[in-house]
Amino acid sequence: GENVEQHPSTLSVQEGDSAVIKCTYSDSASNYFPWYKQELGKRPQLIIDIRSNVGEKKDQRIAVTLNKTAKHFSLHITETQPEDSAVYFCAAKGGSYIPTFGRGTSLIVHP
Amino acid sequence: DAGVIQSPRHEVTEMGQEVTLRCKPISGHDYLFWYRQTMMRGLELLIYFNNNVPIDDSGMPEDRFSAKMPNASFSTLKIQPSEPRDSAVYFCASSLAWDGRFQETQYFGPGTRLLVL
Numbered sequence: 001g002e003n004v005e006q007h008p009s010t011l012s013v014q015e016g017d018s019a020v021i022k023c024t025y026s027d028s029a030s031n032y033f034p035w036y037k038q039e040l041g042k043r044p045q046l047i048i049d050i051r052s053n054v055g056e057k058k059d060q061r062i063a064v065t066l067n068k069t070a071k072h073f074s075l076h077i078t079e080t081q082p083e084d085s086a087v088y089f090c091a092a093k094g095g096s097y098i099p100t101f102g103r104g105t106s107l108i109v110h111p
Numbered sequence: 112d113a114g115v116i117q118s119p120r121h122e123v124t125e126m127g128q129e130v131t132l133r134c135k136p137i138s139g140h141d142y143l144f145w146y147r148q149t150m151m152r153g154l155e156l157l158i159y160f161n162n163n164v165p166i167d168d169s170g171m172p173e174d175r176f177s178a179k180m181p182n183a184s185f186s187t188l189k190i191q192p193s194e195p196r197d198s199a200v201y202f203c204a205s206s207l208a209w210d211g212r213f214q215e216t217q218y219f220g221p222g223t224r225l226l227v228l
Contacts, residue, residue: 032215034215034216034217042221043202043219043220043221043222044154044202044219045219046216046217049215049216089154093215098144098156098159098167099215099217101153101154101156102153103153104153104154
């Protein structure tokens, strides 16, 4: 089955800095890569996703890149704000309909 | 739409008691998932249903756990008997496979925080 590794587990940045979270996956058939944000005490919510036919996707301050050859994808947040503080999960979906989630990255943005 | 609805939001029980968690998926969604989240193990998929039929329950930790989906708008996750190590946040999520094109997004409910003493 699919195996998703996510790094780092904790990321601390100053407000205004950029943050990058990286994930690797094992199943070369994976074709869909969502990112979820989970604020403290709340549910995971989709913030951006990318499909395997695209190398990069942007939505305002967040972007995701995908390298299919290396089987890794990354989340980039620019001009971080305190409200970006949360746990971020990557996931990969291959042949089955079920995404496999990474362990999560706790992002802390210091004012 | 109210989104995925879960009840109760919080549950405190004693070891050995039966616990039943409930979920109402988004209307029209054909997939329903049950997850467990802990600090130690992260987000774990327990079981998922497609059109009310359980497809994969390999994530269910042991026979004390069972899940049902009697109709398209309701699912339960039952733990009997409960143990302290079952303490976690349990999320239900739903998704729609096809709406003219592939729809991949999972929508999570607010979760049930379970504490087994």
